[in-house]
Amino acid sequence: MTLPPFIRENVPLAGLTTFRIGGPARWLAEPANRSELGIALALARDFGAEAKILGGGSNLLVADAGFAGMAIRPIRGDFGILEPDADSPLIWRVGPGVRLERLLAVLADHGVSGAEFLAGIPGLVGGAAAMNAGGAESGFGQFITQADFLPFDGDEQCLSGADLVFAYRSSPFLSGAAIGFRLEFRRRDETEAIQARIRTFREQKRKAQPLDSPSAGCVFRNPPGKSAGVLLDAAGCKGWREGGAQVSGKHANFIVNLGGATARDTALLAGRMRMAVRKATGIRLEPEITLLGDDPAFAALGERPA
Numbered sequence: 001m002t003l004p005p006f007i008r009e010n011v012p013l014a015g016l017t018t019f020r021i022g023g024p025a026r027w028l029a030e031p032a033n034r035s036e037l038g039i040a041l042a043l044a045r046d047f048g049a050e051a052k053i054l055g056g057g058s059n060l061l062v063a064d065a066g067f068a069g070m071a072i073r074p075i076r077g078d079f080g081i082l083e084p085d086a087d088s089p090l091i092w093r094v095g096p097g098v099r100l101e102r103l104l105a106v107l108a109d110h111g112v113s114g115a116e117f118l119a120g121i122p123g124l125v126g127g128a129a130a131m132n133a134g135g136a137e138s139g140f141g142q143f144i145t146q147a148d149f150l151p152f153d154g155d156e157q158c159l160s161g162a163d164l165v166f167a168y169r170s171s172p173f174l175s176g177a178a179i180g181f182r183l184e185f186r187r188r189d190e191t192e193a194i195q196a197r198i199r200t201f202r203e204q205k206r207k208a209q210p211l212d213s214p215s216a217g218c219v220f221r222n223p224p225g226k227s228a229g230v231l232l233d234a235a236g237c238k239g240w241r242e243g244g245a246q247v248s249g250k251h252a253n254f255i256v257n258l259g260g261a262t263a264r265d266t267a268l269l270a271g272r273m274r275m276a277v278r279k280a281t282g283i284r285l286e287p288e289i290t291l292l293g294d295d296p297a298f299a300a301l302g303e304r305p306a
């Protein structure tokens with residue numbers, strides 16, 4: 001069967017992730033609009049294949065054998081929209097394909113404040129929405145007042161109000177594709193002041209996180225009232241190594257790829273970290289990173305809550 005030009009077969013995924021790990025996707029679709037996205041999802045159904053949305057790949061660990069389904073990156077064309085609402089400078093229409101850092105820079109240029117705490121988080125607006133990315137207590141979801149959402153098994157919906165429930169690293173979007181957002185910010189400020197705060201947040205991250213090696217951010221979620229990084233540090237995990245994967249000496253909840261790390265190395269190392277915390281404290285850590293594809297070693301990371 002001839003595929004449409006925006007869908008390719010057997011496409012390596014490692015280069016589309018910040019971890020630089022993993023095998024190919026059986027299909028990779030890069031739709032530029034809703035109609036192409038609909039075609040990709042319909043083909044996935046016809047092929048009996050699982051569909052999964054990719055953003056900037058900064059929270060992903062792809063299996064060494066790759067992903068046997070349809071990976072879909074809605075980042076081009078219509079999915080890159082970034083414009084203020086005609087009625088208010090505090091309201092923006094933003095597509096999932098916009099880089100989070102670009103959104104922050106444009107908001108600063110327009111004197112829109114409040115989202116500076118997200119500076120230094122890699123990835124795209126779609127991924128930030130799906131993961132409700134942010135700090136321990138606040139996330140990107142707080143700015144989303146409306147979202148166009150295409151569930152994998154249904155028709156497009158416009159979500160607002162009570163449909164938009166965000167919690168720690170979780171959103172209503174993980175069972176489909178979030179394809180457009182209405183964001184509402186609350187404050188205005190001088191561009192220079194906003195840019196200064198962005199620089200400060202970025203600098204804080206640079207000091208605390210190993211940004212010079214490939215990683216996918218925090219491996220484990222913080223258990224209620226506790227820091228997974230502190231628990232892992234106390235359990236002595238810093239510096240542990242499995243093949244090309246190493247627990248960062250700077251942040252015990254980061255695994256870095258020293259070069260040539262496999263998904264199996266990473267999962268086995270994460271399993272050892274998890275076991276160490278469990279032994280020391282009885283706490284069962286749950287993964288924050290998203291696992292894509294199948295690998296028996298992934299079981300070592302435990303279950304990610306829905």
Ligand SMILES: Cc1cc2nc3c(=O)[nH]c(=O)nc-3n(C[C@H](O)[C@H](O)[C@H](O)COP(=O)(O)OP(=O)(O)OC[C@H]3O[C@@H](n4cnc5c(N)ncnc54)[C@H](O)[C@@H]3O)c2cc1C
Nearest residue numbers: 055056057058059096123124126127128130133134178217
């Ligand atoms: C160095 C480093 C630092 C980090 N620091 C932080 C931090 O401080 N705080 C934090 O929260 N995270 C952090 N992260 C993790 C990561 O950057 C965030 O989770 C980010 O928001 C993921 O965005 P992404 O576009 O890369 O998503 P991806 O990694 O591509 O995808 C993540 C998940 O979102 C889903 N998804 C992506 N786009 C869509 C969409 N349009 N519709 C539906 N689902 C979608 C995917 O299916 C997947 O389940 C860090 C990562 C790195 C590498």
